[in-house]
Amino acid sequence: MIELKGIDREFIVGDQTVHALQDVSLTVAPGDYLSIMGPSGSGKSTLLNVIGLLDRPTRGAYKLDNQEVTALSDDELASTRQTKIGFIFQFFQLLPRLTAIENVELPMLLAGMDPRERSQRARAVLESLAILDRASHRPDQLSGGQQQRVAIARATVMRPSVILADEPTGNLDRHSSGEVVAILEQLNQQGMSLIVVTHDPEIGRRAVRQIRMVDGRIEQDS
Amino acid sequence: MRAFDVLYYTWSALSRHRLRTLLMLVAMMIGVAAIIVLTALGEGARRYVINEFASLGTNLVIVLPGKSETRGHSPSVFVGETPRDLTNDDAVTLLRIPGVKRIAPLVVGSATVSWEGVERESPILGSSSSLLQLRHWKLAAGHFLPDVDFDQAAPVCVIGNTIKRELFGATNPVGQWLRIGDRRFRVIGVIASEGRSIGMDVQDLVITPVASAQAIFNTPSLFRILVEAKTRDVVPFVIDEITDLIKRRHQGEEDITIITQDAILSTFDKILSALTYAVAGIAAISLAVAGILIMNIMLVSIAQRTAEIGLLKALGASQHKIVVLFLTEATLLASLGALSGLLLGVLANTVIRHVYPAFPASAPLWAMIGAAGIAMLTGLIFGAMPARRAAQLNPIEALAHK
Numbered sequence: 229m230i231e232l233k234g235i236d237r238e239f240i241v242g243d244q245t246v247h248a249l250q251d252v253s254l255t256v257a258p259g260d261y262l263s264i265m266g267p268s269g270s271g272k273s274t275l276l277n278v279i280g281l282l283d284r285p286t287r288g289a290y291k292l293d294n295q296e297v298t299a300l301s302d303d304e305l306a307s308t309r310q311t312k313i314g315f316i317f318q319f320f321q322l323l324p325r326l327t328a329i330e331n332v333e334l335p336m337l338l339a340g341m342d343p344r345e346r347s348q349r350a351r352a353v354l355e356s357l358a359i360l361d362r363a364s365h366r367p368d369q370l371s372g373g374q375q376q377r378v379a380i381a382r383a384t385v386m387r388p389s390v391i392l393a394d395e396p397t398g399n400l401d402r403h404s405s406g407e408v409v410a411i412l413e414q415l416n417q418q419g420m421s422l423i424v425v426t427h428d429p430e431i432g433r434r435a436v437r438q439i440r441m442v443d444g445r446i447e448q449d450s
Numbered sequence: 451m452r453a454f455d456v457l458y459y460t461w462s463a464l465s466r467h468r469l470r471t472l473l474m475l476v477a478m479m480i481g482v483a484a485i486i487v488l489t490a491l492g493e494g495a496r497r498y499v500i501n502e503f504a505s506l507g508t509n510l511v512i513v514l515p516g517k518s519e520t521r522g523h524s525p526s527v528f529v530g531e532t533p534r535d536l537t538n539d540d541a542v543t544l545l546r547i548p549g550v551k552r553i554a555p556l557v558v559g560s561a562t563v564s565w566e567g568v569e570r571e572s573p574i575l576g577s578s579s580s581l582l583q584l585r586h587w588k589l590a591a592g593h594f595l596p597d598v599d600f601d602q603a604a605p606v607c608v609i610g611n612t613i614k615r616e617l618f619g620a621t622n623p624v625g626q627w628l629r630i631g632d633r634r635f636r637v638i639g640v641i642a643s644e645g646r647s648i649g650m651d652v653q654d655l656v657i658t659p660v661a662s663a664q665a666i667f668n669t670p671s672l673f674r675i676l677v678e679a680k681t682r683d684v685v686p687f688v689i690d691e692i693t694d695l696i697k698r699r700h701q702g703e704e705d706i707t708i709i710t711q712d713a714i715l716s717t718f719d720k721i722l723s724a725l726t727y728a729v730a731g732i733a734a735i736s737l738a739v740a741g742i743l744i745m746n747i748m749l750v751s752i753a754q755r756t757a758e759i760g761l762l763k764a765l766g767a768s769q770h771k772i773v774v775l776f777l778t779e780a781t782l783l784a785s786l787g788a789l790s791g792l793l794l795g796v797l798a799n800t801v802i803r804h805v806y807p808a809f810p811a812s813a814p815l816w817a818m819i820g821a822a823g824i825a826m827l828t829g830l831i832f833g834a835m836p837a838r839r840a841a842q843l844n845p846i847e848a849l850a851h852k
Contacts, residue, residue: 277846280764282763282764282845282846282849283846302768302769303768303769303770306763306766306767306768306769307766307768308766309764309765309766310765310766311766315764315765317849321757321760321761321764321849323758323761324466325462325463325465325466326462330462334762334765335765335766337451337452337455337459338451338762338765338766338767338771339451339766340451340452340455343452343455382765386766
């Protein structure tokens with residue numbers, strides 16, 4: 229459960245204050261499927277970063293699963309991200325020196341999980357995404373679609389309650405895009421909240437709830 | 451995070467940049483190996499000198515004319531002249547001291563020696579028959595000086611190997627007449643021993659009875675008196691007795707200086723130890739240079755892996771974990787460098803010992819532990835700043851980094 233109330237985010241660029249988010253209020257229930265669309269610079273990514281605890285709002289209240297997170301320390305934010313939030317990026321952000329399965333194990337490794345359990349869970353997730361046969365390949369030996377599937381496996385292996393995807397199909401061809409969106413929707417049906425930031429209206433329209441942002445404000449929420 | 455996972459993760463990062471890692475290791479390795487080899491040389495020199503002294507016998511007491519003050523030295527110590535010289539009579543009386551096993555008076559000078567038209571300058575040593583045992587010398591041919599009174603001159607001499615070779619060539623020198631200055635001496639023996647003694651190469655020496663040398667150089671005084679005590683324990687007693695005796699003979703004036711092997715030994719020991727520390731310190735500077743290199747490479751590494759750091763943060767790594775990861779990387783580099791440096795250093799020392807068997811070059815334990823310790827500490831210290839910088843990166847900016 230995500231509850232944002234009156235969120236402002238201001239950046240100081242030179243001697244000017246840029247209002248990236250202005251008075252944003254948003255509630256996302258467990259299992260929701262949202263798309264956030266809007267022109268460049270409208271605050272989509274900033275909103276996603278605030279929700280993902282990578283950025284702190286200048287003003288406003290943010291409750292994640294009934295816990296006020298605006299006052300948490302950096303380390304508390306890190307451990308909250310670890311267990312509750314899965315990130316999916318436009319450029320996949322896989323570590324090129326690690327194999328696919330090692331990339332998927334990375335969040336569990338950071339959490340200090342037992343190696344055997346780590347490997348079991350990673351294999352299970354890779355299998356459910358139909359890329360277990362690529363487990364020992366390095367990212368540069370995988371296609372874009374396969375890389376994004378490994379990244380989705382990494383984002384979901386800790387069983388987060390929310391998946392935040394920033395332009396997940398921005399770097400993929402039509403066919404792979406379709407596959408990736410289908411996988412994300414499948415995960416959403418399993419109960420994870422899904423928030424997708426996208427430029428692509430076709431993908432945006434698939435979401436149950438569509439949010440349109442302009443100049444740091446939510447203009448439309450359906 | 452588990453320690454093994456930290457190491458594996460770090461190792462995967464290091465092994466991806468082979469050249470960079472290798473250069474780093476070489477820098478660290480040279481630093482550590484330099485400490486190991488240089489301290490081994492210093493320590494080897496110390497042990498070599500101590501062994502040389504020990505071979506002369508630690509019961510030896512050297513009496514020289516002139517009083518050396520605790521502050522500064524009277525010039526007489528170096529020139530060998532004082533108001534009251536040490537004489538043969540002084541030397542003879544020393545034999546009466548209980549605890550004295552043997553003594554040898556010494557007169558030193560330089561003169562032209564020649565045989566059948568071949569001549570050279572040679573150091574001349576005037577002494578007595580007891581010098582042979584006192585110095586543990588061995589004879590290659592003939593006899594040593596005859597056992598006669600110190601005052602009794604005799605036209606005989608014993609020569610070193612170099613003199614034999616250069617003047618006599620293939621001829622057997624024993625029985626030949628050698629000209630020293632304007633006097634003639636019959637060669638009665640050849641010294642086989644090598645090495646240096648009181649600053650002179652034994653093989654270069656021409657040794658005559660003390661009175662004969664005094665006649666050549668026209669002086670009644672002695673350069674040194676070597677006294678060998680019966681045991682090491684009586685050395686302090688013998689020193690007191692010598693001081694008393696000479697004082698009485700020299701109208702109550704204490705105008706001699708007594709040196710023991712122990713004193714010389716401990717002085718050399720101190721000097722060479724200090725040298726070893728100094729050299730180790732200089733070598734340690736190269737480790738600091740390697741440390742700065744580590745810092746540079748870590749900063750480059752962090753700049754290149756900015757997006758990775760952002761990802762780690764997004765995946766829930768705390769600042770502390772990121773510091774641990776990058777510090778481990780720096781320390782792992784330093785440790786591997788230190789380890790290969792230790793191996794290289796020990797190998798180099800083995801080669802040195804092989805080439806110069808007489809020189810006991812092996813690094814002391816403190817140098818090995820110290821070098822490895824400093825290397826790892828350097829990794830920690832110089833890795834800390836880059837690691838902290840990595841931990842404090844803004845995750846959003848880091849993730850956007852290409």
